[in-house]
Amino acid sequence: MLSRTADCLYWMARYTERAENTARMLDVNHQTSLLPQPAEFLEQSWKKLLTISKLEESFLMKYDVVTRENVLDFMIYETSNPSSIVSCLFAARENARVIRGKITSEAWETQNTTWLELQRILEARTQADPSRLLEWVKHRCHLFRGVMHGTMLKNEAFYFMNVGTLLERADNTARILETKYEGQAALKRLSANKKGKAVDGDVAEAIDGADGNFFDFYHWAALLRSVSAFEIYRQIYSDQVTPKQVAQLLIFNKQMPRSLVCCVNELIPLIAEMKNQQSKEIERLLGKLKASLDYSDIDEVFSQGLEEFIEEFLERINHIADEFSNAYLIPLAVA
């Protein structure tokens, strides 16, 4: 397969996954913002959403204040924001158009129809209900993946798309977890300061030890919902929602399709299937990452510090993505 074709397949899948995850994050934030809470909390949670994707700076170039409306506008519609849903869906569709001959016509038409429907949504933008729009984005991304799995040959093209999806998903789940977790800790600090109490530096301890009050429940439930894991959590733990178990589910659960372990585990056989002269290093890095997840547990993560753990994971998974680009997508030197 042409390296350029592989590149398009990979990015088409990544952008589709990113559009979906952005929709998930926005939806959850939108839902929780409707709960009664102090104004600073609200602003914090929208700010966090920007920092998660390192977009605070470009946001502030366009808007004066962080409000729900502004952030939704920026993250859904803004074409100068490469991570906005419109930008992601556009990029996914442009990549699909280039390699439309390499995916089934059903898969191409699904991408194209998404784009065409989006044009109509954009025309009626002022009346758009964010929740319904975000629901639609998730639905279209599910549909595309379903069509892809249901119609495509399980060949190299399919593998490139899957690798793109999994790398993006691992990255996004890690970021969602980090933001929400760290965000919640900051809120705790904020409210503790208000009450004139000092909170010591160990954030994990502070949260884990906190009483599961009303607001906490909604906060963590929202995080779970953003990765379609609320029912899964109930099914697995049959327990109240605690931050530690939420983190455990999203990092270590092998059956949970959006967990870090699950993404890494699915990547390994894919890479083995598509070996070339330069893929050894990727296999090595993935193997190491899998081993470090396999032989760790949530207590170890919490004693290391969740934030630090996630930072390290992001660094490693993105290093793997870079190596993957070098091995497959950026052309090999002439033999």
Place this chain on the structure above:
Amino acid sequence: MKLPFDEMLDASGKARPHYQVFHNWLKQQSDTLMGLKRAEADLIFRRVGITFAVYGDDLGSERTIPFDQVPRIFTAKEWEQLEAGLRQRVKALNRFIYDVYHEEEIIKAGIIPAEQIYNNAQYRPEMRNVSVPRDIYAQIAGIDIVRAGEGEFYVLEDNLRVPSGVSYMVEDRKMMMRLFPDLFQKYRVAPVEHYPDFLLECLKSVKPDDVKKPNVVVLTPGMYNSAYFEHSYLAQQMGVELVEGKDLFVKNEQVFMRTTQGPERVDVIYRRVDDDFLDPLAFRSDSTLGVAGLLSAHRAGNVTLANAIGTGIADDKSIYPYVPDMIEFYLGEKPILNNVPTFQCRKPDDLAYTLANLDKLVVKLTHGAGGYGMLVGPASTKAEIEEFRGHLIANPDKYIAQPTLALSTCPTFVESGVAPRHIDLRPFVLSGKTIKMVPGGLTRVALKEGSLVVNSSQGGGTKDTWVLEE
């Protein structure tokens, strides 16, 4: 004024025999239904992505080429005549291209003046004495044909560089079958969907000699080219790679493509990039669409380009007047298809005649294409004619003139209902081991009332083209 020949209706307004069944069917269809079908067609074309990008517009702005639901129908007998004429013409054109790059017999015989060849910008001295497989230069030819009366066909121009439109021929058929399946029970229409099979067979048959299983690719300028859909479509239908210039490189006069498993040799390139942009080392050095060193690989015989470099010498409008002579010279046959009588403005007599009759003639740039840079005398204002006169006097060598043909019309759905509109036809002729054609071609229609310009860039549409089986 005498009305132009109508494909469906005779002079008394009665349907011609082969249109009879369709005509009856059409009378039973309401305008509302036909309007709905048209909207459905546009929706499907958009969803399937049979569109082209509009340059310089906003994010992903695209257009469809209007599709008209009234088919253009040929009888088997009419097609037989056309096909024989097309095969003959393309055969002679290939012989001519070979000749001008080798023995130059046609020049020696005094049939075409030497300066008409050597001073022509389309003549590529790089191709002198270069052999190409089977001596075929234009593997894919699109010949534009118009009709002026019963059995009276004219070749308007030959397209031997990168003729496009064949995907619309196939997609229009699919669309007709989808919108009006019942019509195909009333008529036995010869199929055209196997064109990509013929194309692949043709491309494989012109592989370099030493290659056993040729690796064929389609070379496209990229997704912003207006024919990108077609490039992608043909590659997919043939099951070959669609490549851009940056996917290829040349080493030791051999062409390779960059794949996920390392470099892979390429043997036949169906290129949809113009000569000028093919190789920055040989032609335009600012081209980013080509492959450095491609010409050297082509000359060494290690890769076949379809069409070959330098075919433009045969489809240039200044060479067009000589095609009937070519047919007689190379094949010893009488031309089956007529040329439109042509005045070569480089000749003083022809120029004088043209200047005196600008209001009656069509004047074209010899190197022009796509309906640009031309004057349609009868349809122009006095001011337009005077402006054009200035261009013509300044550069007579650049122009030819032809009488305005009464192009045939075909009923077409327009806002006011069904009305006659002018049409032409572009059939595609494939030359490899043998010459092959699918029955039919792309019918283009000028949607503006009275307009003779059918190009999609000038607001033309397309129709399905039916060749009836006996």
